[in-house]
Amino acid sequence: MRKSQRESQATGSPSRPSRRESQAARRQRALAVAERMDARYPDAQCALHFSNPFTLTIAVLLSAQTTDVAVNKVTPQLFARWPTPAAMAAAEPAELEPILKSIGLYRSKARNCVACARTLMAEFAGEVPRSIPELMRLPGVGRKTANVVQNNAFGIVEGIAVDTHVFRIAHRLGFSPAASDTPEKVERDLLALYPPERWGPINHQWVLFGREVCIARRPRCPTCPLTELCPSATAVSH
Numbered sequence: 426m427r428k429s430q431r432e433s434q435a436t437g438s439p440s441r442p443s444r445r446e447s448q449a450a451r452r453q454r455a456l457a458v459a460e461r462m463d464a465r466y467p468d469a470q471c472a473l474h475f476s477n478p479f480t481l482t483i484a485v486l487l488s489a490q491t492t493d494v495a496v497n498k499v500t501p502q503l504f505a506r507w508p509t510p511a512a513m514a515a516a517e518p519a520e521l522e523p524i525l526k527s528i529g530l531y532r533s534k535a536r537n538c539v540a541c542a543r544t545l546m547a548e549f550a551g552e553v554p555r556s557i558p559e560l561m562r563l564p565g566v567g568r569k570t571a572n573v574v575q576n577n578a579f580g581i582v583e584g585i586a587v588d589t590h591v592f593r594i595a596h597r598l599g600f601s602p603a604a605s606d607t608p609e610k611v612e613r614d615l616l617a618l619y620p621p622e623r624w625g626p627i628n629h630q631w632v633l634f635g636r637e638v639c640i641a642r643r644p645r646c647p648t649c650p651l652t653e654l655c656p657s658a659t660a661v662s663h
């Protein structure tokens with residue numbers, strides 16, 4: 426028996442995964458990860474500022490390849506001028522551009538904002554829909570955005586929003602095989618691994634964890650609370 430396995434049995438925590446980890450052992454490890462995330466981020470929630478499902482949808486749409494902080498700087502002015510789907514549907518994308526100019530891809534995002542508002546008016550009576558398939562009919566809204574909107578606007582959790590942080594952490598923790606090379610595949614792997622009550626917290630906690638600890642280029646493995654649960658700790662700690 427390896428030293429790490431002896432230690433983990435003594436402390437009651439799951440051991441560092443072996444290459445031949447069973448699904449049961451992976452589930453146990455995944456729950457141990459969830460408990461440590463709960464301890465570190467007990468109040469994690471969406472960092473985007475919004476006041477209703479429409480403003481959340483637009484804020485999430487704007488957040489692609491942009492920080493939430495940057496989005497929060499432009500949305501007050503945006504929503505002061507176009508607070509509803511009806512108001513934004515009547516705008517031209519070029520009118521939004523000066524307000525969105527400080528965030529990435531602002532021209533295409535301006536087009537998507539207006540197109541999204543027009544679709545809401547034309548197909549959903551000006552209301553943001555609640556189901557994932559309906560949300561994904563909105564221009565600029567993919568599965569990740571739909572999951573975020575459904576979760577934060579309506580408290581419904583039917584999936585996991587796999588952004589760049591969740592994607593990276595799932596692979597580093599060995600919860601998604603290397604062959605899972607799309608966010609959709611990673612989401613399916615995580616949904617199969619975790620019970621439904623754990624899906625919602627992942628959306629918030631893993632994003633924070635990816636920003637603060639399991640950073641893309643220089644993960645902070647030596648001080649990471651998941652070190653003995655993570656098969657990538659040694660490989661990426663220097």
Ligand code: SF4
Nearest residue numbers: 639644646649655658
């Ligand atoms: S040990 Fe390193 S690679 Fe593993 S989750 Fe922590 S920071 Fe990420």
